[in-house]
Amino acid sequence: MEAATPLRQPHVRTIADRLVVDGLVVEDECAVRLVREREQNGDDPVKVVRDAVEIGARVLDREQAAANAEFVKTEFEKASKDVQQEFTDKARTIAEFFEGQFAAVFGEDDGQLAKELERRFGDGSAVSVQNRVREAVAETLTKSREDLVRQFSAADDRNPLADFKTAAVRSINEAASRSDATQRALLQKLGELQKELQALRDEKEKLEEVGAERERGTAKGRSFEEAVFEAVDRIALSQGDDAEAVGDQREATGKVGDIVVSLDGCNGPARGRIVLEAKDRRLSKPAALAELDKAMAGRSADFAVLVVPTEEEVPAKLEPLREYNGDKLVVALDPGAGTLALELGYRLARARVLMKRSDADGIDAGALRSTVERALAALTEERRVKQQLTGAKTGIDRAYELVEAMAGRVRGHLEEIDALVRPADEAPADPVDQLEL
Structure with missing residues (x-):
């Protein structure tokens, strides 16, 4: 019997970044049909097989990654449920612990904070804050009152204001003396000003009479x-x-x-x-x-x-x-x-x-002309004298303005005298009651 020839076994290996396939037979109907159609269309069957392998490899890799992700997700959800259950148990334990501690400290009736507040701020407690503050304030006020009385006591030689009081009394007496002297001087000056004012009034009346006499030549309203x-x-x-x-x-x-x-x-x-x-x-x-x-x-x-x-x-x-x-x-x-x-x-x-x-x-025209020239010269001299008289009138008017200014100063002195002799609680005098100047 003739010995059977052994079939060549397919062999696949990787060399560096390449994949080498040797003697591999693919019997997949879809793969065979695809290669046959492409070959009939003139495509290179080697290139078609290479593309099919590359595309299939990518699909398998993607599917493997999805399978791995699904596995990780499943494992993560399982672990998450375990952690959540464990966290819930521990949180419950901690909450129960803190609830007990909170009740022990902040309890309404038997809490430590309520007891301490009652002891520190209760009216019946001897060590309450308000009682301690009240005692400290009372003690401080008593001491301050005693110090203040001692400071203003004239019988106490240690009073630091004794020299100040003595100096103040001396200054007040000196100011009163100066005020009396000033008032006497003002009264004397007022008498002199009244005399000057009367003289100025007389001068004003004379000036008015002179002005009236000067203007008497032209009747009022005449054109x-x-x-x-x-x-x-x-x-x-x-x-x-x-x-x-x-x-x-x-x-x-x-x-x-x-x-x-x-x-x-x-x-x-x-x-x-x-x-x-x-x-x-x-x-x-x-x-x-x-x-x-x-x-x-x-x-x-x-x-x-x-x-x-x-x-x-x-x-x-x-x-x-x-x-x-x-x-x-x-x-x-x-x-x-x-x-x-x-x-x-x-x-x-x-x-x-x-x-x-x-x-x-x-x-005689010459004599007439000479006489006219002399008359004009005399008239010019008359105008010059008249201008001098006008200047004198201006001086008189200026003197009248000075009189009015002096009268204003007299009024100011009178108001100052009233202010000096008026008591502090007395209202200022009505201007109509003052001396008319």
Whole structure:
């Protein structure tokens, strides 16, 4: 009988990081079909088998890991149940122990804490906190009271405030003495101030009388135009001229020209006419000259005079008592300071008008001009003296202000005297009851 040829046994081994399969026959229907189909499709059967082994290895590894995890989970749950049971038993034992200890310490009736609190804070306990505190406070208050009485006792030589009390009494006596001396000095000073105040009152009355006398020349409520007319009328009558207020009378060119003077109008036919325009505001030079030309044309006058209250109202670039164009003149008139400037301007205008007439050949123009210049110089001197008087008036007004200031200081001294002599509990005096200064 022929001996049987032994079959080659499959052999699988690992070399380094490789797996070597030798003589392995796989009879799995699914594996055979898969390799046959891939081979028929032109794929490499070796590659297909290699992929099947690699994929199968990964699947087996994953399944093994899942199986291991499930095993660990099962074992962990088993151990957890054992630990939980053991922990529950121990926790119960510990809870019972602490419950007993808590009852022994914090028990409502027989607990150690309740007994200790009763002993420390109970009213019937001799060692209670409040009783000990009460005794300590009483002892401290008694000692403090004794020390305080000893500190303020005048009979005790050890009193540290004895020197202070002596110094305080001495200072109070000295302050009282100084206060008495100060009050006597203030009363004496008050008498002197009252005398000075009476003298200042007398001086004030004199100044008021002088001011009233100075302002008496201009009646209250009278307009500047009326004051100018009264002054011009008085000057014209002394020359035999006739002055007429025509400010409300309309001529062909209007109402320009407030006063018209007919020269020698009181003795017969007028030898000339002068028109005066009163303005209480400042005009420009062109406006002033145009106003005077319009007044001469409207009133048929030979000479025009512009009268303003003070030199501040003299038109710009014009000077008072200076002729312009041979038939115009500006005069600054202060009704309360005299009419000398107006009288000089009137005489100058009158002379100019009379010199223009045919019957004025006997008039010496040179002598007239010289006389006018001397009159202007005298008027300038009069203004300088008046300015000096104005300065003196300013000084008097300043003295009056000083009087008022001194009166205020006197009131302050009176209030200080009242405050010094008033008792501490007395209310301040009503201002209406104090001396009127």
